[in-house]
Amino acid sequence: MIKKFLYLNRKAPYGTVYALESLEVVLIGAAFDQDVSLAFIDDGVYQLTKAQNTDDIGMKNFSPTYRALGDYDVNKIFVDGGSLEERGLTVDDLLPLTYEDEDDDWAEKPSIRVVDSGELAALIDEQDVIFSF
Template sequence: MSDVTGGIDMDDETEGVVKKFMFLNRKAPYGTIYALEALEVVLISAAFDQDVSLAFVDDGVYQIVKGQHTKGIDQKNFSPTYRALEGYDIEKLYVEKESLEARGLTEEDLLVDVQVVDSAAMANLMAEQDVVISF
């Protein structure tokens, strides 16, 4: 058993199979645990050599805004982890333009490099996935 792969041994059935995985984030951080636990799955997925992308839609864009300080609520600030994803070869981060605009945000407000795409482009990205896991 390996910690890196989240408790599984790579076997013949997963080796060599590359699927398009999208993790769809639509919830704000801290109010609920979904954003944090989504990030934990994303990190594990990196060990499986899949074609992984992250999408931030609706309140999910709040997960990656700059300037998060969580000391006052005594929760772990996990926002720096999004910047560490690149080190795990997870480099496809998509943000829906309409979701940003609806929240008065721009790309400059985000703490990590992303590709801002409009709804139509985001819709196409989702449609071409093999597996979409949403939290």
């Protein structure tokens, strides 16, 4: 049985463990061949920002791991445009996440789609299982 799983990431990457432990679920869950989407809203959009540097806070910078998501066939990544805008960010501030599309001769394509709150609501509505971290 294939279900639609959505991981809703709401929190900054550091400050709490939620972002890291969410990513751990995504990576393990990828082995189950489900229909997986990730959404980043509120401070969660900071999880995907480029050039994170944690040297001075003694935390592990786990952001490079997001770049591996494409290799795990996790390529539906939705970012709330309103949350980006509120924080003075654009999609250019985010990691350039990509995947290779097996249905299109393995062409490299962007995984991130910026959506508005209406599209997010529709996305949430169509899910079977939602993990909110």
